[in-house]
Amino acid sequence: MTYHAGQRVRVAARSHPGHHRTPGYVKGKTGTVERAYAAFTNPETRAYGMDGLPEQPLYLVGFAQRDVWPDYPGHSRDRIYLDLFEHWLEDGE
Amino acid sequence: MSEHDHPHEPITNGDEPPAAARARALEQLLIEKGAISREDVRERIDWLVSRSPADGARLVARAWVDPEFKQRLLADARAAALELGLDPGPSPVVVAVENSDDVHHMVVCTLCSCYPRALLGPPPAWYKSLPYRSRAASDPRGVLDEFGLELRDDVELRVLDSTADIRYLVMPRRPADTEGLGEDELAALITRDSMIGVAQPSAPAAIG
Amino acid sequence: MERSVHDRGGWPDDTPIDRSEHQLADWELLTDALVGALGGRGLMNVDEMRRGIESMPPGQYERASYYERWLFSMETNLTEKGVLAPGELDTRVSG
Numbered sequence: 378m379t380y381h382a383g384q385r386v387r388v389a390a391r392s393h394p395g396h397h398r399t400p401g402y403v404k405g406k407t408g409t410v411e412r413a414y415a416a417f418t419n420p421e422t423r424a425y426g427m428d429g430l431p432e433q434p435l436y437l438v439g440f441a442q443r444d445v446w447p448d449y450p451g452h453s454r455d456r457i458y459l460d461l462f463e464h465w466l467e468d469g470e
Numbered sequence: 471m472s473e474h475d476h477p478h479e480p481i482t483n484g485d486e487p488p489a490a491a492r493a494r495a496l497e498q499l500l501i502e503k504g505a506i507s508r509e510d511v512r513e514r515i516d517w518l519v520s521r522s523p524a525d526g527a528r529l530v531a532r533a534w535v536d537p538e539f540k541q542r543l544l545a546d547a548r549a550a551a552l553e554l555g556l557d558p559g560p561s562p563v564v565v566a567v568e569n570s571d572d573v574h575h576m577v578v579c580t581l582c583s584c585y586p587r588a589l590l591g592p593p594p595a596w597y598k599s600l601p602y603r604s605r606a607a608s609d610p611r612g613v614l615d616e617f618g619l620e621l622r623d624d625v626e627l628r629v630l631d632s633t634a635d636i637r638y639l640v641m642p643r644r645p646a647d648t649e650g651l652g653e654d655e656l657a658a659l660i661t662r663d664s665m666i667g668v669a670q671p672s673a674p675a676a677i678g
Numbered sequence: 679m680e681r682s683v684h685d686r687g688g689w690p691d692d693t694p695i696d697r698s699e700h701q702l703a704d705w706e707l708l709t710d711a712l713v714g715a716l717g718g719r720g721l722m723n724v725d726e727m728r729r730g731i732e733s734m735p736p737g738q739y740e741r742a743s744y745y746e747r748w749l750f751s752m753e754t755n756l757t758e759k760g761v762l763a764p765g766e767l768d769t770r771v772s773g
Contacts, residue, residue, distance in 0.1 A: 400581060400631065417562070420725040424726050439628075449608070450609055451611040452623065455626060457607060457628070460633045460634035487705075489745065490705035492767065495767060495771045496749065497708060500715075500756075500761075505716070505719060512711075514711035518707055519707070580686050581685060595696070601691045
């Protein structure tokens with residue numbers, strides 16, 4: 378596992394034409410690792426009949442909503458958390 | 471029974487969409503080809519109809535009355551479910567998140583409809599709907615307004631978007647004036663919607 | 679960045695959320711069970727299932743009901759894998 382809880386990470390701003398589980402709204406955004414889960418099979422390859430190996434580390438990453446949405450109508454402390462694979466993350470600030 | 475202009479149109483129950491006949495035809499074909507068995511289908515249907523929010527409510531009720539169980543639930547909800555003899559479902563990891571005075575959680579799957587079905591039963595249609603999947607992420611307080619749930623200004627709202635195979639369950643706050651209630655009575659207050667995070671648990675019935 | 683039609687977080691959508699409860703119809707339970715059965719038999723995994731749903735033409739995706747998308751995905755995947763011949767399901771439905 379490359380990242381640890383509390384670490385700032387940036388989500389790659391990558392367009393990926395095939396199946397992937399990184400929502401567009403969080404691409405290019407920077408958040409904080411909340412939790413490191415175990416590694417899981419890669420849905421991006423498993424979706425095409427491959428075995429999804431090697432397994433990829435998965436993280437729960439939290440973002441300030443105001444960092445995600447330009448006009449976020451809620452409160453400044455609100456957050457959104459996503460389960461993201463390591464190969465979509467890079468070091469944040 | 472609807473009229474048929476063309477002899478080759480399928481005969482369906484007038485109330486059902488065309489997809490119904492398609493599903494049944496697909497089942498027939500797959501069984502004929504030996505790809506699946508009738509028993510496979512029956513077992514799955516039996517499992518699906520056996521699922522309800524009662525199991526999730528049991529987990530939460532036990533956590534409310536037993537602080538050590540609560541810690542185990544927060545550490546590993548899948549193991550905690552198994553401890554109570556409940557089926558946590560096929561997901562490798564189930565996580566319970568705790569609401570408090572300062573933090574309220576809400577769950578969505580913006581990409582499809584991931585949901586802890588084993589513990590909550592089938593997801594409500596609204597959870598799978600396009601507007602919920604959209605606005606639960608970008609305007610969750612607006613969504614809570616639609617659901618009639620008002621959060622205090624100083625409460626931090628945390629949305630969890632289930633983008634992988636982890637399943638999330640919200641542990642709502644125990645309502646006031648429930649000290650005298652037993653576990654079963656508490657479980658009866660814990661609604662499906664409170665475990666998704668769009669509602670609070672029910673208030674206890676007035677006494678007397 | 680272009681968004682796929684299934685990637686709905688923050689998608690502009692003012693439609694009020696319909697909160698009415700719906701009991702699953704028999705055909706919907708059946709469709710759900712078929713997906714599970716195929717998974718159990720190793721014929722279609724959940725990632726393939728999701729990918730199949732995502733391959734729906736955008737307009738069709740938005741108009742389809744939830745379990746119609748599941749049916750589409752099963753047919754797509756099973757045809758790709760040669761379990762179903764192209765058009766075989768259509769033929770059986772109309773036969």
